[in-house]
Amino acid sequence: MGFLLGVLIGILLSRKPKLSGVVLPILSVFNTIPGIVFIGLLVLVWGAQSATVLVALGVYATFPVLKNTYAGLVSVDPQYIEAAKGCGMSAVQSLQQVELPLAMPTIIGGLRMSTVYTVSWAVLASMIGGGGLGDFIYAGISSNDNMLILMGAIPAALLAFVLGSLVDALQRRVVPKGIQRGGSAS
Amino acid sequence: MLRFEHVSLSYGSQKILDDLSFEIQEGQMAVLIGPSGCGKTTTLKMINRLIEPSAGKIYLNEEDIAAKDKVELRRHIGYVIQQIGVFPNMTVAQNICVVPTLLKYSKEECDRIVHNLLEMVNLPYEQYAHKYPSEMSGGQQQRIGILRALAASPPIVLMDEPFSALDPMTRRSLQQEVRTLQQKLNKTFVFVTHDMEEALDLADVIIFMDHGKIVQMAPPEEMLAHPASGQIQDFLGKFIDTHAQKELTAADFMRSGVSTVSANRGVNECVSKMQRRNVDTLIVVDDQDRYQGTVSIADIRLTGHVVKTIEPLIRCNTPTVHTGDSAKDCFDLLISSGAPYLIVLDEEEKVDGLITKTSMTSAMAEQLWG
Numbered sequence: 362m363g364f365l366l367g368v369l370i371g372i373l374l375s376r377k378p379k380l381s382g383v384v385l386p387i388l389s390v391f392n393t394i395p396g397i398v399f400i401g402l403l404v405l406v407w408g409a410q411s412a413t414v415l416v417a418l419g420v421y422a423t424f425p426v427l428k429n430t431y432a433g434l435v436s437v438d439p440q441y442i443e444a445a446k447g448c449g450m451s452a453v454q455s456l457q458q459v460e461l462p463l464a465m466p467t468i469i470g471g472l473r474m475s476t477v478y479t480v481s482w483a484v485l486a487s488m489i490g491g492g493g494l495g496d497f498i499y500a501g502i503s504s505n506d507n508m509l510i511l512m513g514a515i516p517a518a519l520l521a522f523v524l525g526s527l528v529d530a531l532q533r534r535v536v537p538k539g540i541q542r543g544g545s546a547s
Numbered sequence: 548m549l550r551f552e553h554v555s556l557s558y559g560s561q562k563i564l565d566d567l568s569f570e571i572q573e574g575q576m577a578v579l580i581g582p583s584g585c586g587k588t589t590t591l592k593m594i595n596r597l598i599e600p601s602a603g604k605i606y607l608n609e610e611d612i613a614a615k616d617k618v619e620l621r622r623h624i625g626y627v628i629q630q631i632g633v634f635p636n637m638t639v640a641q642n643i644c645v646v647p648t649l650l651k652y653s654k655e656e657c658d659r660i661v662h663n664l665l666e667m668v669n670l671p672y673e674q675y676a677h678k679y680p681s682e683m684s685g686g687q688q689q690r691i692g693i694l695r696a697l698a699a700s701p702p703i704v705l706m707d708e709p710f711s712a713l714d715p716m717t718r719r720s721l722q723q724e725v726r727t728l729q730q731k732l733n734k735t736f737v738f739v740t741h742d743m744e745e746a747l748d749l750a751d752v753i754i755f756m757d758h759g760k761i762v763q764m765a766p767p768e769e770m771l772a773h774p775a776s777g778q779i780q781d782f783l784g785k786f787i788d789t790h791a792q793k794e795l796t797a798a799d800f801m802r803s804g805v806s807t808v809s810a811n812r813g814v815n816e817c818v819s820k821m822q823r824r825n826v827d828t829l830i831v832v833d834d835q836d837r838y839q840g841t842v843s844i845a846d847i848r849l850t851g852h853v854v855k856t857i858e859p860l861i862r863c864n865t866p867t868v869h870t871g872d873s874a875k876d877c878f879d880l881l882i883s884s885g886a887p888y889l890i891v892l893d894e895e896e897k898v899d900g901l902i903t904k905t906s907m908t909s910a911m912a913e914q915l916w917g
Binding site: 438440441443444445446447448449450451454458459462463537538539540 | 595597618619620621622623624626628630631632633634635636637638645646649679680681692695705
């Protein structure tokens with residue numbers, strides 16, 4: 362969800378340099394607000410339910426993807442854009458066939474970042490009553506029950522691991538062969 | 548084929564292009580050249596509407612390009628850029644077929660095109676078609692860039708300093724290839740460069756620009772022979788001498804300041820003149836300075852005691868040439884006749900100079916080394 366939204370807004374911003382000049386600074390200010398505070402605020406407004414947490418996490422997942430999509434598209438070497446244009450590609454075709462594939466490593470880097478954030482905040486969300494795996498850990502810490510902590514920690518770690526592998530798999534699929542090189546986190 | 552009519556471009560008060568009008572014929576290789584900032588690349592990019600003129604019209608095959616859809620227009624114009632611009636996310640085959648794919652050619656058709664084109668530049672299909680640009684050298688990448696421009700067989704191909712990023716060796720071989728391709732396919736090429744050597748080698752017609760205007764538009768030979776301005780001459784630099792050699796005439800090769808003697812002079816006077824000048828032959832002229840022949844010391848010794856003047860001793864066996872004769876013919880004559888020198892006459896048959904082997908050699912050396 363957050364990923365798709367991020368990519369879309371990122372593309373939009375990279376097309377409109379004026380708009381991005383205004384929007385990006387605002388976004389990065391928002392980004393520095395700790396996720397937990399944002400979740401807390403939403404809980405105040407909507408009450409403590411898992412939907413609230415999901416929305417908050419979704420919004421936060423958007424930021425890294427958005428920024429990286431923007432950065433990736435803006436940093437595509439102008440020669441390729443000129444070549445695409447000169448070959449008679451329309452703006453959409455150029456984006457789809459040339460610019461997005463070339464920006465893909467950076468976009469995936471953003472996705473990886475947002476995955477990491479999301480998992481860690483999902484665990485922390487329980488602190489303010491959002492529910493989830495964090496409940497186990499929190500309860501374990503307060504009752505000094507190691508088993509309970511592990512019951513929360515191990516699945517959380519697994520979740521992070523599985524999601525990480527998914528991102529890797531995705532990266533192998535969507536990053537064009539011609540530009541693949543080692544790790545491409547940004 | 549391609550015609551510019553009073554095309555101008557200005558940004559604010561700054562004039563980039565100033566009333567350009569020219570026409571390029573079908574099948575020609577036209578080279579745009581000039582100092583940086585002269586507007587040559589801008590001119591090129593107007594042809595596929597990457598830049599729009601602020602005034603004037605451009606016609607391609609008698610059609611006003613401003614009336615056509617930009618994207619559609621570009622699909623029918625080949626375009627090769629300086630930085631190569633081969634898409635790194637696509638294989639060689641995909642890169643070549645970018646335009647055919649955009650034009651919705653069938654897959655078989657695309658395959659056939661890739662086969663044909665790779666063959667034309669001697670890159671075996673099996674080995675290269677599925678490589679990515681990052682696995683190839685710069686020269687090979689630019690070959691692919693050129694093939695990409697040719698793939699949909701557009702009637703006109705634009706090249707924007709396509710070889711300036713390559714090393715000299717690769718550049719040479721690619722220039723050759725482009726020339727061969729152009730002749731084989733009989734397409735119109737418009738080529739931008741700042742390298743005069745490249746222009747002279749490739750062009751059917753050179754368009755020299757400066758400050759957004761055409762200074763001279765001429766075939767290379769004509770530009771070399773008659774550069775329109777000192778600036779073009781500077782650009783032509785070292786090429787001007789070597790290429791102009793065929794223009795040299797006898798006048799360039801002769802030694803002037805030859806001493807002559809009138810036919811009515813006495814024998815003794817001639818002998819003393821010969822002694823003074825340390826020569827064995829004198830050139831004889833009549834009272835209007837017209838060439839009569841030569842008189843040699845040997846003849847004077849033999850029969851000098853029976854004649855008073857040198858007139859009866861004149862011989863006409865020394866070959867003569869005229870000042871306007873080509874230097875090469877003079878050279879051939881000098882070698883084949885076995886004569887020690889040639890006598891150069893002007894239009895009025897007056898003696899203008901001598902071509903000796905020494906004067907020839909020093910003139911050649913001067914042409915060669917300046």
